[in-house]
Amino acid sequence: MLLNKQITLGIISSDLNLTTKFIEKIINNTNAKRDQDHIKMDIIINNNLSNKTENELDEFVKRYETMNITHLCLYYPNQKMLNTFSNHFEIPIYCINNLKKEEETIKTITSLCNKKEEAI
Amino acid sequence: MRKSIGIIGGLGPLATVKFLEILNENIDKNLNKELEIVVINDPTTPDRTEYILDNTKPNPLDNILKMVEKLDKNNVDVIVMPCNTASYFYKEINNATQTHFINIVYETVKFIEKMNIKKIGLLATEGTIKSGVYKELLDKFNIECLVPKENDQKIINEIIYGCVKQNKKANMEEFYKVSNNLQNEGAQIIILGCTELSALKKIENIDSLIFIDAMDILAKSTLEFLKI
DSSP states (O other), X not given: OOOGGGOEEEEEESOHHHHHHHHHHHHHTSOOSSGGXXXXXXXXXXXXXXXXXXXXXXXXXXXXXXXXXXXXEEESOOHHHHHHHHHHOOSOEEEEOSHHHHHHHHHHHHHHHHSOOOOO | OOEEEEEEEOSSHHHHHHHHHHHHHHSOTTOOSOEEEEEEEOTTSOOHHHHHHOTTSOOTHHXXXXXXXXXXXXXXXXXXXXXXXXXXXXXXXXXXXXXXXXOHHHHHHHHHHTTTOSEEEEEOOHHHHHHTHHHHHHHHTXXXXXXXXXXXXXXXXXXXXXXXXXXXXXXXXXXXXXXXXXXXXXXXXXXXXXXXXXXXXXXXXXXXXXXXXXXXXXXXXXXXXXXX
């Protein structure tokens, strides 16, 4: 079981407005007394994501491969994005394509944060 | 051609979110360029004020430089850091990258300098105040920097650490009392020199023109630099 501090959540999205709200929900639902109780996130928001070819999406995969993420959120991905990332990563991938999935994902992620630290 | 903003985030996490909100509010909705925003958000970075007040505490610079490295690997066009206190490390951060790094303190003082103001009040963490990052620059423009007295600073500390960072409601009556005290001493404007106070401004809809929001200035400077 990963310790809270070892979680790095990757988020990839094309919508700045919605993604910002999503991140804020994660933060507000984390039981944090200080900054250091929150999880790390590596976020890429690109307004042209849906127009990328598979080769172009591979560039994003390569970038995330260097970032050591442990979990990945694909925020309203198209099928190309889903296929590209699912084929490359063996970490938990949360595909958010509706409000219900978003709420479930927030619950899952914040439960990782709010869990008491356990030994690996 | 892609334009890319790199954000050193998590200092603190809510402030980073509010910075993204400000960017979103100011980006042209009809933008016909590819825009990418990369946020490396590491809230596990040790507290900046703790280190500035006591150098034996964990140094946040290592975490910050790792974030810079990740942003450079993402080929961003500009790096910004929505955190006033961490500007204490401006030189080290700037030296660690070839990418243009915008200094929130410098941009804010540059903005104020155009206003023909002689005396400002600064609401910030003890770390920002003790490091003198604002005073040093303001002195160059002969602008006097007033800071809260000890008891008032405790109120600001509590608002930042006890409220905003913990997602609890701040005592706004106390907040305005502190800012009024600075005004009574002659402050013509008051800098919100902590990004948690900038977050508070958004949360509580503080719209008085007396307040100059450093994070708002940083967001606009970023977009101006990229010409978007």
